[in-house]
Amino acid sequence: TETTAEHDDEYYPPPFTSPATLTPSTTCPAYGLGHLIRDGYYYYENRVVSEASRRMPRPKRSSPLRGQPQTDPPTPEGTPQEKGGWSRGALCRRVGKDEHCAFTYAEFNNGEGISIITTAARILLLGSQPPLAPHPATDTETANKRSKTDTTPSESHYYKDVTIPNKGIGLLATQPIRTGRRVMARTPAVMVDDRAFKGLRKEDLALLLGQAILALPDAHRKRFLNLSIAHDEAVTGGGSLTAGMELIYNIFTNNAFKTTVTLERVDKEGGGGGVASSSEADFQSAFTEVSRLNHDCSPNLGYYFDSATLSQKVYAARDIMPGEELTVSYVDVLQPRSTRSHLLNTTWHFTCSCARCSPNPANPADDTHILLESDSRTSQIRSLLRSLDDYTTKDPNPATHGPQKAETLITLYELEGLQVRIYEAYYRAALEWNGVGDAERAVRYARLCLASGLVLRGPDRPFVRSMRALVEDARAHWSWRFRVPVKD
Ligand SMILES: C[S@@+](CC[C@H](N)C(=O)[O-])C[C@H]1O[C@@H](n2cnc3c(N)ncnc32)[C@H](O)[C@@H]1O
Known part of the structure; x- marks a missing residue:
């Protein structure tokens, strides 16, 4: 009705992507997570079918994709290589009929660079719309959108990164931050098409991630490689994975957020630049700075992904005092304590010590x-x-x-x-x-x-x-x- x-x-889905089913079943027993997630959301299931289905446990990496395939609008003519600014990794991998490759646009966001693992068709769509269109912005609207793709200098004075006992690195407020203030806005280092994330074997995804990270401009690549892996995850390589590839894979899964992008096909023939059709596509995205935010079950920050600027926008949910740690929640904060603790333990490998979890x-x-x-x-x-x-x-x-x-x-x-x-x-x-x-x-x-x-x-x-x-x-x-x- x-x-x-x-x-x-x-309602919103849990912020961080749960990488649980990416990892072998030793770290996340397949029997537990789906049940707990379903329990946590049981009251949504009858009413909001699409939201509920998005929260279902991921299909196993080796299984075929479940559900309806996402359909894209028709793609513009040409291949990625013909479009300025983009490079493509040498090796690609298939999920069904779709070939996924690592595409990099090194000039993006004033040379920060971005790598996207997806199909050539999606890159053509993404690359033809702001903020990824390769040619310099000529109209004011596009120029404005571009200028908003990043944290402003005054925002970056709101916090500093420090080592916090038992939590690794975290961000502390350096000045009072009022409710509703934007704290940061950052574009991703790497985005992975959900179809590749769910459908590729671990080895294949690690291979594409390796190419994606190596192609990033130096500074952004170094910041990505400095991000954390879960404390108890040993990086040993093994099988066809080198230790380097496994490290990149573990960093990605420990730091990725779910992000939804609107893909628009612009009607060139009409001459007015109108949008002919649009659809939504899910990606998993790792950010070098936003991903430093630690978890709390009553977090002081909220955020959303702004598809128009490809940026994760982070805002103060309440007044924050200098010295307070800036936090987001990795799980649905309305779940029972035992469910939250279990998810945090099995997925991000820590015991939650926040005031709603631990005495x-x-x-x-x-x-x-x-x-x-x-x-x-x-x-x-x-x-x-x-x-x-x-x-x-x-x-x-x-x-x-x-x-x-x-x-x-x-x-x-x-x-x-x-x-x-x-x-x-x-x-x-x-x-x-x-x-x-x-x-x-x-x-x-x-x-x-x-x-x-x-x-x-x-x-x-x-x-x-x-x-x-x-x-x-x-x-x-x-x-x-x-x-x-x-x-x-
Ligand atoms: C997305 S990263 C957050 C930034 C991370 N602390 C770092 O050093 O880069 C997630 C990891 O941070 C740690 N972490 C996040 N929140 C925590 C918390 N409340 N208590 C303990 N460890 C936490 C866990 O090791 C988790 O796997």
Whole structure:
């Protein structure tokens, strides 16, 4: 129905790519992860089929790809080699009919460079649209987009990298950072087409990654090679893998984020430069600076990938004090503590010591109660979301029921330090107040939802469009009085 379709994706998938099924089953037992992921998201599954399917465990590396193949718009004429600026690695590897190669555009982003493992067809599409179009920007719009592809000098003063006990390198705030401030925006060092990531054998992916990294400009390559591998992963080589290739492979899987790119085919014949067709393509992307952010289950930063500039944009989810560590979450923060801990252990090989996971070593006995309470709140959040997202129930007491639940939801997000997702609670509050015919309160919460949702998820989300429409005209929004029983 219209109501469910409209806010299909106000949830977000876990930020970091779980590389679990990439690694041999000794590090991630195949029996465990899928079950736990499904448990963590069980309340999404019936309603949001596409989101749920994206969260399913990856197919095994050797198995054929599952699900519908992604279809690209028709490609422009020519081969990558004919297009200026791009080079291609000597060896390519097939997934089904598609041949995947390592393409590098060394001049990208003022000489930072980027390598992309994908098909020639996709490179032709990517290379013909900003910000990867090889020719100097001639129009102001493209020039503006290009200038925004990177962290500005003032942003890079917000933090410094330091070694943190038991966490490797992390980023510390060097000055106060206010809620909603952009902290960094970075383009990837390497992107891997999801079809190659899921479909290639480890050896083949490692081979392409090796070519991709070696072709990067020196500075970017060195920064990539300095990134971490999980602490307990030995790099020994073996089989057809050299130690160098295995290192690159492990760095990539420990540091990759899922990113979605819009592929546009521009209609040249019309002369106006209009977009003839577009589609979305998933990639796994490693960034040299964003990937330094350590995990926390109540993180102080949120982020989204901006396809127009190919950059990961990172924002403060709450006020941050100088000296505080900057953190993101690697897992869905609404999962139970045991599930989060298990995923972090099996996938990134560390024991989470954040306040929602581990007792304070000074008084572990006292903190047990605190952790139990946190888990109980998180469980109530999930149950409230489930109940509020059932739009079929009418409320016999319309002045209180849905709105009360939504207000409780906001309080619980705040108590759990989940400002990074508080827009989800504001969204429900806006709908519930509108659902009982209180436009004023509904608009207030829609405004709050937009204020945090825009910076933490970006401007192109269905829930952003929905909240804008509600602010514009609450009575014309689908949710107007939807909880009030219709009298015969
Ligand atoms: C994406 S990297 C983050 C940056 C990394 N610390 C470094 O030195 O480059 C992920 C790795 O950082 C470490 N890490 C991240 N968050 C952590 C945390 N909360 N506690 C302990 N180790 C953590 C783990 O070794 C994990 O595999």
